[in-house]
Amino acid sequence: MNLPVKLREPANITFRGECVIPWDTFEEINSELEETYSHPRNLAAGTLRQLDANIAIERKLEYYVFDIVDGFESGNLIGNYAYVADLDMPVVEHCMVRGNLKECFSKFNPENFRLPVDGLIYRYDDTGYGKSLGATSHHPLDMLALKWQDQLYETKLTDIEWNTSKTGLINPVAIFEPVDLDGAITTRATLHNVSYIEDLELGIGDTIQIYRSNMVIPKVHANLTKSNTWMIPDKCPCCGGMVEIHNENGSKTLHCCNNGCGAKLLSRIVHFCSKNAINIEEMSEATVEFLINKGWVSNFKDIYDLKQYTGEWIRCSGFGKKSVYKLLDNIEKSKNTTLDRFIYSLSVPLIGRTASKTISKYLSGDFEDFYDKWINNYNWALLDDFGAIMNDSMNNFVRHNFLWVKELADEFTFERQKENNKNSNVDLSGKTFVITGSLNTFGNRDELKELIESFSGKVSGSVSAKTNYLINNDNLSSSSKNKKANELKVTIISEEEFLHMIK
Template sequence: MNKIERIRELVEELNKAAIAYYKYDSPIMTDKQYDDLYDELTSLEKETGYILTGSPTQKVQGDVVDNLEKVDHKYPMLSSNKTKDLDVVRIFISDKDAIQSWKLDGLTVVVEYRNGELYKAVTRGNGTVGEDVTHTFKHCVNLPVRLRKPVDITFRGECVIPWDTFERINFELLEPYSHPRNLAAGTLRQLDANIAIERKLEYYVFDIVDGFDSGNLIGDYAYASDLDMPVVEHCAVRDLGEDFNKFNPENFRLPVDGLIYRYDDTEYGKTLGTTSHHPLNMLALKWQDQLYETTLTDIEWNTSKTGLINPVAIFEPVDLDGAITTRATLHNVSYIEDLELGIGDSIMVYRANMVIPKVHENLTKSNTWELPDKCPCCGGEVKIHNENGSKTLHCCNDGCQAKLLSRLTHYVSKNALNIDGFSEATIEKFMELGWLSSLSDIYTLQDHKNEMKVLDGFGNKSTEKLLTAIEKSKTTTLGRYLYGLSIPLIGRTASKSIGKYFKGDYSKFIEALENAFDFSQLEDFGDTMNMNIHRWYVKYSNVEDAYIPKLLEFDTPKFDSIVDNSSDLSGKVFVVTGSLEHYSNREDLVAVIESLGGKVSGSVSAKTSYLINNDSLSNSSKNKKAKEMDVPIIMEKEFLHLIGN
């Protein structure tokens, strides 16, 4: 694999990890794994000068869940630059006065007080937009009822659950949480604040964002403490001697994953500025990883929706920081070759913070592993693909049931056609019955209605619900439809770009394909993606194999499109709330607004042009705020009239 290809692979892996970590609170790799990959990416970008726009070194990672009100951060919440090398920290401190504090491992929250009273608590989200969690946050057990002074001030800090509380809660659960961070994040996002009361969250300030500036960090921390706000444990340092050693994570009651160093002179720190990813006045020291030895017992191969056959290491159970683990991804064939694996080899694995592990090293290096000569699912022919030095194994059988199951599951998923109630287990059952052999067969399931009703777990109500959801999915956006087709490298962002460019017009999209349109001119597209979408069209537009969905021949969905292409929403800001009738979900409506040049915000403000709410008489907070600020409240039908539909 060459360096450019490695950069692309690293960006994809790191972004997937960031989404899993920030949006779903379900990490797919350890902090150590992420940091190692991030360091490798930074080094390669510096060496090659090749930096992708989506690189995590160029933007703050992360994303925002949809079930809580979104709030724009007044000041961007950047990440911290990280190192594991003490010498790098010494160089950073140099001859400056610095403050050392714990890097708490919880959920970052910005807290605004007005006149000394808690006004709003917002999660970090993606750094620019977070979620309003005031209703749960206010139950943190170490927060004052009100500040000691009636001041307007904004703090930034970490919401955590102590280890002893975490262990107590886990003791009462059949399926315990893996780490206090997951529990803290999940608790803050609960709609029922009573759950937060039971779980005893704690909050610690590490920054004053607005409302006070003493000129130095120690003074800011002292002021926050004088207001009765809990402040992260800290001390002044000029070197990494005694002060460094007294911060022992093994004896600390709160979950931590490193130390933070910031210049005490906050004015000097501000003059240093920031990158798009992190401020230059601070540095995080991350803990070194812990490796564990075990024995490789097998290599399992699993076929995905694209035909890629993914290898997984199976090893003797090993306790990785409190979690018994037996599996780890092996990524691809080249990765296995580099490790020189063989069944029975002694391997080193790691899993900091109790998340999914990775094989770090092979001590035996027997290199006796065997490449499968057929697909583990269908028994069909397999081939090695070697692009830019990275070898991957692929199933060549388009009728492979594993590929079909994955593609069907993806097609009906929330971000694609969003067919509610169509689980993977249901799809698998219908495949076994011979009802599903392609994507188009989904739209013929009405023919099996009577048979479906008598299946275990079904009945009249479940059957009608599923068939109604399938019928509803026929009205969708072009972006969702394309995303559901599993076109290689054409993900949600690229699919949205296509839908936006062609204004939801499916026929114009097909016409463009037939006329060799260059998709690389679209936003978020590249040459390889352009090549892939044309290859996909050639392969699937005229196929005879019954196992391959004739995607361009069956009764395609009726796409919501923009009828009046002259409609222009540039400069207009919309807020959407409540249930929808015309659009299948909020995301579809947002896509239409953005395609016409408008913007969508999560909260009503002086900049809001319209609040879209089908219940104009609702007593919701957004309705009240819109009325207070004389923001027009319009229904969906009024919005459709506005854009000419």
């Protein structure tokens, strides 16, 4: 680390800054590895999550102050930075701009800057005037962030791969000649849907431009050739069954019409067994595929009749007595579940975890009450966050599947809905949260989501006019959720601010 052992003079002061790994240090670390890291920003974040100062020292992590939270105020930003530097603290590189931005652009151009940067921050030097401008729920009004344009890379499209999902939606993926996207060799990027391909006028052999959106997700930016010679598949790539095009919210999507499609069955059963659904531990996709190919599993209920094949199963290649009995034990354990997990496991179109939890909470986890309402065409649109389309999806599904759903449910014991957090007077009912970006305190988003729901709050996957808070530790992020939150004037808070809220 580049931090001093002690300040040049005693001071009761709080800094705000960022930990980074310079490009030259990053390249030095990678030069000694067979499997290299993809980007210094990711490596710095991963290093901090280790919570081990020795690793930070070993990787030569550097820290730079970009703000004084409290403890000193000179009246201007340059004066504050000078004071920080006089204390021997490292300060973010900066310069005074008076009407001419060219000097600033030249100095901090990402191509010649030693630190990984994705843009510039402009801020009034007069801190008193800056504070008088106030702030939005997102950021102070005395600053402006400008992000560098995503760097584009040219490559050649070699194929368009189509993959059938559990709902029958067939998703296109661009396959192209390997290209180095900011340190990661990439050969694939999503094409979203049929309309996206049509707009790009794609054809095999076309020269396309690829970029890494927000330094993470590979995307196709443009097609320089525009041969428009691609063809929509006339059969499902998995089962060879008929396909049809649907128009969903103005976008064309391709769907498999065969209810017996192997890809749909595999995806549905993998989803059924997944952690957030019925949660059968160690039931991998490869194991599910093996069971389907053996003819032992053709629906969800078959999983609970696998004991009859134990003798043959333990003699199959890749399995043994210990692993088979362990898996059968996990299947038995999964019979204790909750209503929200059960609903989510069924793969009802448009009904995800949030909707499943909303139903379960409304019915206190009572399956019999749920099933009675479901087969009698209950109007689920009366529940929060349910619309007419979701309601139709629920009732169309049960119309064709009510018999096997009840038979499957007979395998389970349903735990009743857990009561909300009693040891707090915090009530988040009526509040909707969206979570984005990396987390510092919670191990994953599910942990944070469960905590919010324990206080009767809701968690949504996208920002809308109904969103009350976007939880994001990087309030200057250029992510789509941050942009949407700013447009809708949704309050953006950090993990720390959320924890203060519930405390």
